[in-house]
Amino acid sequence: MTSDMVRAENVHKSFGSLEVLKGIDLVVKSGEVCCVLGPSGSGKSTFLRCVNHLEKINAGKILVDGDLVGYHERGGKLHEMKDSEVARQRQQIGMVFQRFNLFPHMTALQNVMEAPCRVKKEDKAGARDRAAGLLDRVGLGDKKDSYPGQLSGGQQQRVAIARALAMRPKLMLFDEPTSALDPELVGEVLDVMKDLARDGMTMVVVTHEIGFAREVGDTVVFMDGGVVVEQGSPAEIIANPQQERTKAFLSKVL
């Protein structure tokens, strides 16, 4: 029995000879919103991708809701999970990407229905109703039949959030969800995310939106150079940073 939704212990990740994560320790409690800040190249997106096993970690361990991600531990030895088992784990973890990655050959509604229909084998009519409900929830009830190419960036990102929610995840990962948006479209996406946070969704948000982190974040993590430099409540980290690197970063973005 644990209330830790995400628990990362000494996570290392290298691409070839380049070590991107150098021992990350992080805990996100159930129902919490954890905002990860840091300069580009600090490894925050890579860490997020490790949480749902899009990247394999080289050392350490990541647990989501008490289960090891990507591996079984049997008799003190790690066994790689089968593809189907990894897929089952991923169903419980929603992910939203910087560049939306909506399926361009499907309408908004089909994008949201795809995974419930194919992965969970839900019946079409029920999935359609639920997908329509989710699109309503993100304020796009009238765009059901639009293709992604016909939607603005902000609308696409909201469809992407609805698509992730359709799998009823217990954890949502956001990888710089507003970085590819025109400034005037950022607000509508952040509003949807605030709404989610209010409903008690556990969220890990990699972002450059300091305002969002301050307002919505329960914890703020500052990463640089592949390590967690500082973490704590938004008030501690953003208003009163202790580390030089955090201060330097915040002075540039604020």
Next chain:
Amino acid sequence: MTDQTPTERARPEPIKAVPVRRPGRWVLIAVLAVLTAMFLHVLFTNDQFRWKFIFLSYEPGKRGVLFTEPVLEGLRGTLLLTVTSMVIGVVLGVIIAIMRLSDNWILRGVAFLYTWFFRAVPRLVLCVLFGNLNILWSRVGFGLPFDHQIGRLFGIDDLNAQFYSIKATDLLAGFVAGMLALGLSEAAYMAEIVRAGIQSVDPGQGEAATALGLSRGQVLRRVVLPQAMRVIVPPTGNEVIAMVKDTSLVAFVPVTFELFFQLNAIKARTFVVFPVLVAAVIWYLVICTVLMIGQYFLERHFGKGYGSTGRARQRLRDIEVEQGGRIVAEGGGST
């Protein structure tokens, strides 16, 4: 000039400018017109075409050479050969393309060797080669591979573990040999086309689908391939059209169940050369026209979400946003 504020000015007259003259263009059009007229003139006045021979009757009591029984039979053969060898080519090509993109170097290597071999050897040579493959084996069948060798290992002479076998000269001759030669060669080209198509899809698409919990097969079938099709269909149309014409190579297998062979036979029998060739040209034109129409509809199907109407609407919406929402796009964009 009634109640105009200084910021609100009268709309000026639309521009009515004299268009730029492009004399070169008109010279070219004149030349093309003359050439077209010359071509039509030959078509209608030169007796050597013998249109009656082609369309109406090539021998007393028989239909025109286009519609005579052996030629229609040959046409069926050409179409059948095109379809079967393209089916082999596409199915095997997709498999080889996926192997080529595998993480496993052995699968990658085998796929590479396959495309290397079948792209290197000319189709004509392949056709002759496959027509003579029955020199290698007397019988071809399904069963335990290396059954004789395994039998000898356990001291059984002449172990025969074939469930079903057939005389090689029956199988590897004529139509099947031609179909295999063309199909296997086509697979090598299709593999490259499919690989290019798959690689043209943004890797983020596969990631997004994977993150949703879709299996590898589902990612490929539902997300990657449908998008790759946009890149795959146009060159595949080329391949099909090229295949229609390459079927004439199977005459060297030899296969007689084929359009050009049948027309050639009539040429040899009647000593009428030119009209027979014109008849061949006409049939190939007809087939390719039908195929091109089919390709148009395929491209339209796989262009879903990319269509020019969608893009035009998006552009309108962009302008709308820039204008602060003053232009109302038709239907508001939602259907």
